[in-house]
Amino acid sequence: MVKKVRSHISQNEQLLFEMSSPGKKGYQLPDLDVPVVDPAAALGGQAVRKEIEGFPEVSEVEVIRHFTRLSTWNYAIDLGMYPLGSCTMKYNPRVNEQVARTEGLAWAHPYQPESLAQGMMEVIAALEGALAEITGMDAVTLQPAAGAHGEMTGILLIRAALEKQGNPRKKVLCPDSAHGTNPATAQMVGYDVVNIKSNDLGMVDVAELVKAVDGDTAALMVTNPNTVGVFEEHIVQVAEVLHSKGAMIYMDGANMNALVGVARPGDFGVDVMHLNLHKTFSTPHGGGGPGAGAVAMKAHLEPFAPTPRLKFENGLYGWDYNRPDTIGRVRAFYGNFGVLVRALAYIMAHGGPGLRNATMDAILNANYIRKGLEAFFDLPYQSPCMHEVVFSDDRQTKKGVKTGDIAKRLIDYGFHPYTVSFPLIVHGALMIEPTETESKAEIDLFIDAMQSIAREIDEDPQMVLKAPYTTRTSRVDETTAARKPIVRWKPSPAAS
Amino acid sequence: MYPETFRYTKEHEWVLVEGDTGTVGITDHAQKELGDIVYVDLPKLGVTLAKGATFGSVESVKAVSDIYAPISGEVLETNSLLAAAPEKLNEDPHGAAWLVKIKLSDPSEIEQLMTVAEYQTYIGA
Amino acid sequence: MLGAIGVSHIDELIAHIPAEARLNRPLDIPAGKSEFDIVDYFRERGDRGANGYPTFLGAGVYRHFRPVVADVIVQRSEFLTSYTPYQAEIAQGTLTQIFEFQTMVCQLTGMEVANASMYDGSTAVPEAAMMAVRITGRNKTLVARTVHPEYREVLDTYTKHQGMPVAELGYDAETGRLDMADLAAKIDSDTACVIIQSPNFFGTVEELDALAELVHSKGALLVYVFTEAVSLGLLQPPLQADIVVGELQSFCISPAYGGPFAGIIATKEKFIRQIPGRLVGETKDTEGRRAFCLTLSTREQHIRREKATSNICTNQALIALMGTVYLSLFGKEGLRELAVQNLSKAHYLGSHFEPRFSGAYFNEFVARVGDPEALNAKLLDEKIIGGLPLGKYYPELADSMLLCATEMTKKPEMDKLLAVAGRSK
Incomplete structure (x- = not known):
């Protein structure tokens, strides 16, 4: 007998623009405590717009009802199981939402003096440390905004390190089971993409790989466990094949939820990887974002990490902008800090044994x-x-x-x-x-x-x-x- | 179904040669594999195509297929019908929904392409 | 469960992981903490920040009031804990809202199409440049030095390995606007796009007509960047631009030490197939009812792989939702009133300084103060965070700072800053 059959609420709801009527509003600004400035006088009449054509005019109740009604048309983790492979739709603990709204953190300006930003930097340092331990890597950057952004950062690191050795090389290998972001990323970093066939166990075919890796190969981008949910049993050998030709191994960490506390990419030969904090570390997907794409790397890639890097000197944290070998910035400011707070809260709630x-x-x-x-x-x-x-x-x-x-x-x-x-x-x-x-x-x-x-x-x-x-x-x-x-x-x- | 006068490629394009002009399209088999076609990307006029090179693409909702030039030559004309009505490619791939007309630079290339009998065997029709 | 699977111990499920790849010790992370401990940990770190300090920082991140309703809506489970709306039939809530968002972005910017959002303003800039390269078939980018310095750094990182040379355009030392002569000298037939910001990093409003005419006469595209979205409530929409990108943080997004924010990208209809990222389109269901779905996804990485318009996958749906709720609360009149308050506050403050530049400004401006660091130190003693010293980004402006005032900046706070700076009238 089938035990779970549900229907969804069905309501008619217009778009905001269609329910709009002139003069309605859902806000109240404070009284202006300085003389009002005439926009035409301050900016020039030509520069000032007459109106925002078609923009909605609705009341606060209408806004609440509209969006609440829309929300009932969505499925969500809080309603039930979300078995999306490779997306890791796990429960998003509500305490994470609360701590991300902590006033001193939520209202912190990225340019406020470092003396008043020690708390934020401590959070960043704590998360970097935990993620380094989880991945078996030496250093972590939290600047990338999402998984694909982390991939780009990782491949840029590899490119910078190879360039420093004298030759950035020409191609990046991607298994045919790879996420689409992998080849798209390699392309954006100026590499030709070579697809590698999987064997009939769903793993990277080592013989094919040996044939494909040469002096022009910069890296292999591999997902482990891969997208068929299989642990790459020859991963150590795969890493050796690449390293023996001076190439590196990039790991797409989309499936890290299978490894935390069980196996560490740093221990099985990976040079650099990203983590989707919105998958493994429970930060909410929010209908498509925001996420965060931490990148963990071995020590030999750290000099190239995005600027600025967090440093700790004389008992104080600070941002280090003096990084001559850096790949540069991949994002303004320091990353999706609000997402980082949530991920750290998740790690703290679980602890080492709980994560495993x-x-x-x-x-x-x-x-x-x-x-x-x-x-x-x-x-x-x-x-x-x-x-x-x-x-x-x-x-x-x-x-x-x-x-x-x-x-x-x-x-x-x-x-x-x-x-x-x-x-x-x-x-x-x-x-x-x-x-x-x-x-x-x-x-x-x-x-x-x-x-x-x-x-x-x-x-x-x-x-x-x-x-x-x-x-x-x-x-x-x-x-x-x-x-x-x-x-x-x-x-x-x-x-x- | 498949016109006798056309020659075919393994990538499921067809070409009809008349004088030194070749009309190129994709086969009925190709449109069926793609499903509902939503967009067709075609080259600019005057571009020179080399046999076997991609010159455009055909898109369904969730797939993109490159189109390869079956023969070498210069693009004389592209089918303007397809911009407004890509669905024509599902309805009439061997007729109204041709893709480009090419001025052949080496008409002998046509001999390397499959005949209708060979193509039908190839697709198992 | 183990019995059903046919194993006697859970560790048998990972026995196939080669021994040399397995971790044979516990993770060195302290045991799990209680909810109380976690809340307390973050509260303590927040308390060591700048709670209660008036601040005059802007420079890409602005303090604006956040209406309560917006935060209530984004915490609805159905928005917060849902995935990207690939399954349209059970994601009409998110899809409908993104369609509204895309429409509002078009209305604000005067563009014809907008996507479902970008990571942030800074990463939207290189995406616009890459788009211009695809459209024009040219490879060079010219970017104004008055575009946010960190945005320009991100542009450099992205373009470095894509065969896209980037050159910078100076500013007019008198007005603070783009140096038109420099543009005329540098633009050529290889230029794919010219990127300008308005209000620019100095807060100065750019004049677009002559600029756009020159850019278009050379066959290049004009990319308009904004960091202060509230300015769109008052300024003419940048109809002269071909691509508009910007940062939505001002629309109800907490400063949050720099993120998460949301970026936008909008353009003309004819460029729709070159826009990166997710797009929502209107359609019908099998019963003929209006419905929405993700569309034109063949542009994206999960289908086109190495030939995609970008590797971008995630958008900032929840942040864009917050912005959409915010904009619907303020609406047509409210956004303008909000912008006028920002203008008025900044001009009250500005009227006490000699602004460094003569160009019109919105809610921030460059003030020559002699030694900005020293002034900020004095202000900090009074528990005030001053403006952003500019010497780090523009050595020639080492005597100046960027000051910002919004509707949240109170007159007594400004008066106190003026007193410390010796600018009281």
Whole structure:
């Protein structure tokens, strides 16, 4: 019996612009305590705009209702399981939100005197230290704003170090299972991308790698565990192959939730890596950001780290701008500090033993799902899985149902879909990552739902193809959106 | 389905040679694989294409496919219909939705391309 | 669960990790702390900051009042704890709001399309330059020295290895605006874009007409950068620009020691396929109802990989939401009134100094004070944070500081600063 079927609230709600009426407002400014300045006089009449055409005019209650209603159209971690592979949608502890709003931290100006910024710098130093310990690296920079931004920083570090040796080299190798950001990043840093085929265990093919690595190779960008959820068992050997040719190994840390407390990239040969603090370290995704992309590196890359670097001298923290070999800045100021606060709070709440327990629970949950579903869906790689498991829709395709359809049907069972059609090396991938957040009870409901869908496909594939049925909107026409893009609201000609 | 007069490539382009002009498009097989086509990126007029080089791309909602020049030559004309109506490529890939017309620089290249029989065998049709 | 999987101990699940790659000791991180300990830890560090200090710092990060409602909305679970809205049917809340955000950015900037947001203002600048290179097929970028110095550093880092030479344009020592003669001398047929900021780093408002005419006559694009978004409530939208990028921090985002913020990028419709990052578009569901979804994603890295417009993946959805709520509270009239208050406060303060530059300014200006560090030290004794000394960024302005006043700057605070600076009238 299927135990979890939910419907979503369905309301009609106009856009802000459509509910606007002249003169409404939702604010009250304080009285001006200095003489009012005439904009035309101060700026010149030509420079001053008449009005912001089409801008909304609504009351405070209307604002609250509008956005609260919109919010009910979203799925969220706080509503249920979010098994998106490679995205690590874990619980976002609320204490993190509270401490990020601590007045002295939230209102700190990045240019306030260093004597009044010691508290912020201590937070940064504490997080750098914890992340260095977790990754087995020697140094950490917290400046990058997101994962892909961290990747760019990491490849820039490698490029700078190789340039310093006299030759930046020409190419970066990416396994065909890599996230799309990897090749896009290598390109932005001026490298040609060479794709490396995975072997039939879903791992980097060492023989292929040996053939590909030469004196022009700057680095391999590898995700470990990789995007099929498999630990690269030959990673030490892979690192040796690269290092023997003077190349380096970059690790995409998107899947670090499988390793914290269990294995450290610094110990298995990685030179530099990024961490997505919004994945492994529980800072909220917020519908697409903000994130933070800490970069951890070995000592030989530290001289090239982005400027400024945090330093500690004579009992005081400070920012060091005198870094002759630096790659420069990748972002203004010091990084997404508010996100860093949340990540440190998460680490403090868990502590060393707790972090390892979380990792083991995440691995346990993924393996339990694998066991529960392997009789129903094809498992393209038999290798042991870590924190996520990847199935293919091969069996269901024969009935005309693809991974995207199964995902839509899963919504009717009250779950967010898994990651659809990624990695590209698996045909019709279903990539499932439960994280440590989920209890056995919730995971059993999920397995139950997936099994039920598999049976539905056998019995009535057409029904699955039309899902979801319980959402505010039925399937959304993405083709028309792309053919005739409408990316902003405009008043309808009739109304004006 | 597949015109006898066309020659075909392994990348699923077709070319129809008339005099020293070649009309190039993608095959019905290609449009089916891509699904609903939402955008077609074509080269500028006067650009010289080398056989086998990419000269544009065709996009569906979640995929992009490069288009390779089946033959060498200069771009004489591009199909302006496709900018406003990319869906034509799904509806009539062998006719109204041709992509470019090329002034052939080496007409003998055509002999290296597949005939309709060879192409149909290649795609298992 | 272990039984179902067929193992007897949980560690068997990681037995396949080679021994040399495994960590065989506990992490050297103290055991887990209570919620009380955690809150206390951060409170203590916050207390050693500048709580209660009046401040005159701006320079890319501005103190503006944050209406309570905006912070309430962003803490809604359904916004805070949701993922990127790839599954449109259960993400209409986020998608609808981003569509509203994109519309508001267009209304404010006068552009025709805007994306779902960038990391911040500084990283949006190189993205605009890369976009201009793709559009024009040229490779050179000219950037005004009056663009935020840290933004220019980020531009250098990004462009260094992409075959995109960057040269700087001076400013007019009298007005503080772009030096038009320098622009005329440096722009050529290889110039992809000219990047200017307005109000610029000195707070001075640039005059766009002649500038845009010169840039366009050479076939280059004009990129308009802003760091103080509130200025858009009062200033003409930069219709002369081809790409507008900027920082939204002023719209309800806490200064937070420099982040997280949100950037914007907006442009003309004809360049829509060259815009980086996520875009939300309007469409219909199978029943014909209005719906929204992410669109034109073939530009992005997860599909086009090494040929993508950028490697950018994350946007700043939650921050953009905060901005959207803020703007809907203030609305058409409120944003203008807010801007007028900023203008009035800064001009009250400015009227007591001889501004270093004659160009019109919005809510910050350059004041010649002799020894800025010494003045700031005196102010700090009075528990006031002064302006930003400019010598570090512009050696020729070592005698000057950048002072900012917003609607949160109270007159008694300004009077106290003026008294310490010996500027009381």
